[in-house]
Structures are given as C-alpha cells and as structure tokens.
Amino acid sequence: MRVVEKIDEMRRLRHTLSEPVGFVPTMGYLHEGHLSLVRGARDENPSVVVSIFVNPTQFGPHDDLAKYPRDIERDLALLQKEKTDLVFMPSAAEIYPPHFDSWVEVNGVTERLEGASRPGHFKGVTTVVAKLFNIVRPTRAYFGQKDAQQAAVIRKMVSDLNMDLKIVILPTVREPDGLAMSSRNTYLNPEERRTAVVLHRALTLAQQLFSQGERDGEVIRQQMISLIEKEPLANTEYVSVADAETLAELGRINSPALVSLAVKIGKTRLIDNYVLCKDKKPTP
Ligand code: PAF
Numbered sequence: 001m002r003v004v005e006k007i008d009e010m011r012r013l014r015h016t017l018s019e020p021v022g023f024v025p026t027m028g029y030l031h032e033g034h035l036s037l038v039r040g041a042r043d044e045n046p047s048v049v050v051s052i053f054v055n056p057t058q059f060g061p062h063d064d065l066a067k068y069p070r071d072i073e074r075d076l077a078l079l080q081k082e083k084t085d086l087v088f089m090p091s092a093a094e095i096y097p098p099h100f101d102s103w104v105e106v107n108g109v110t111e112r113l114e115g116a117s118r119p120g121h122f123k124g125v126t127t128v129v130a131k132l133f134n135i136v137r138p139t140r141a142y143f144g145q146k147d148a149q150q151a152a153v154i155r156k157m158v159s160d161l162n163m164d165l166k167i168v169i170l171p172t173v174r175e176p177d178g179l180a181m182s183s184r185n186t187y188l189n190p191e192e193r194r195t196a197v198v199l200h201r202a203l204t205l206a207q208q209l210f211s212q213g214e215r216d217g218e219v220i221r222q223q224m225i226s227l228i229e230k231e232p233l234a235n236t237e238y239v240s241v242a243d244a245e246t247l248a249e250l251g252r253i254n255s256p257a258l259v260s261l262a263v264k265i266g267k268t269r270l271i272d273n274y275v276l277c278k279d280k281k282p283t284p
Contacts, residue, residue: 001080003087007135010088014137017047017085023138023165025129028052029069030078033173033181037142038082040170049136050079051088053095058124069186088136095131104130106157112247113240114149114271117262125150126157138165146172146180148258148273149247172272174200180272187268195233196265199272202227202239206259210276217241217250220259228263237262237269244275 004010022041026034041048052075059065072089079087103123110122133141143151151169158167173181178200188196202224209220224239242249244258253276260273
C-alpha cells in the first residue's frame, strides 16, 4: 500500500494502477461503515484508492473542525488489511492553496434538511469531492447511504456536470442495537450512547407505520417526533419524509420515500435515514 500526500505524486501513481479504479473518499477515523465501502470497491475493481482528508470547507463556524476525531496510524493499518492500493492523504494547503477561489455548488437538492441546518456544508462537500475526482480519476466512487442527502447531491453533481464515473451507494452499517456507525458516535458518553438508539427506533416506527398502510407523511413525522421527545437527552432538529430523489417533503407518500432525521443527543448531532419502499424487508 502506498501513502501519498502530494497531488503530483497521486497523479503519477494513478497511471500505474490497473483499471478499473474504485475510490472511497473519507475524512478518516475509519469504522466498519467506511471499511464496507472499501470492501465494496475491492469486490468490483482491481485497484482501490482511499482518500483521508478532513475537509475544512464543509465545517460551519459552529462545527468543531479541530475536535474532529483523527487516528491516522490506526486508519492506515485498517486500510492495509483491506488491501488498499493507494491512500491519498493531502494537507489542507495542498487542496486549498493560497488564493483558491473556485467552488462547485449544486442547488435545489442541497437547500433542504442538512443543507438548511448547515449552510455552506454541501458547497464544501461538492467542491472537495469534485477536486478529488479530478485528482484520482476513479472509474467508480463509493459512498454510504447513511449520508443519504450527500449521496443525492453527489449523484446530481456527477450527472449535471457530465463527470465520467459511476457513483455507487452502499447500505448503512449499524451497531448491534441499530445505531448507524459514524465517527461522531465517539463523542457520546455512555448515557448518550444508550439514548442514541432512539434514531433507529424512530425509523423502525416509520417503517412499521408504513407497512401497516400509513401513507400520510405528516402522521409519520409526528409519531417519530413524539417518540424522540420522550428521551430527555434527545432534541429533534428535523424529521423528514421526502421524495427520495428531490428531497421535497411529501404529504402523501408515494414509494420510494426517504425518511431522514437529525437529532442532537447532548451536544452531538446525529443523522440517520431509511428508504420506505413497498417491496422492502421490514428491518432498517
Ligand atoms: O462523507 C464524508 O466523509 C465527507 O463528506 C467526504 C465525502 C469524504 C467529503 O469530504
């Protein structure tokens, strides 16, 4: 496994990789969710590139960039085990040199949910992902369903800007109690960790209501909110039942619909989602 920090070096080594190339962009502090993406990439491509870059431009003034968890040595050991070919680990100055002044921005699908709660977040994500795609030039890039809106935004960018690669979205990986894996779970103290499973419980409730025939988006939203608000450490930021592609809120649910939520558990903001779809098995 080669580890490179410079764009020129990444480009040079890219030429030596066997085609097709699978790419997993990450911000490090890897967990099973990331590793499932690396394995997905490995299954479909003879070469796998992973990037580790904590992208400053996708953090807002109230998100604590400096506090974002990092453990490069552990990450590299895990990637080595997964037989990653190349790890691209640039510095912030390499990606955003002085006088950097070009941005990639997707409208519409970015304006709701995470986009509304975190202004500027998706502009940072699409800019860095577009840059990484230009540098790595992958055949396929892998993202998790856990960040459903990010996946929809990246698909839209790739389609609108005619980027020549395939976006592959792989299922959310969960802890045994249902909590979606996330680097942010490490911020939770034991009591908050117990409370955090409420996101999964709310999604399970949505899915039960849907399979019992409920098609009113507002009824599902309200029932989920009531369940979450019973937890003293949990504060709902949003609960959404939306069109899975445009993310426009639905009154009446036409399958498939994306149920998503952002909940603060203590000071930690967690997100999760599930796609409601008539023919799907009833466990998120
Ligand atoms: O999902 C993430 O970890 C980040 O948003 C990404 C896609 C690596 C861009 O910084």
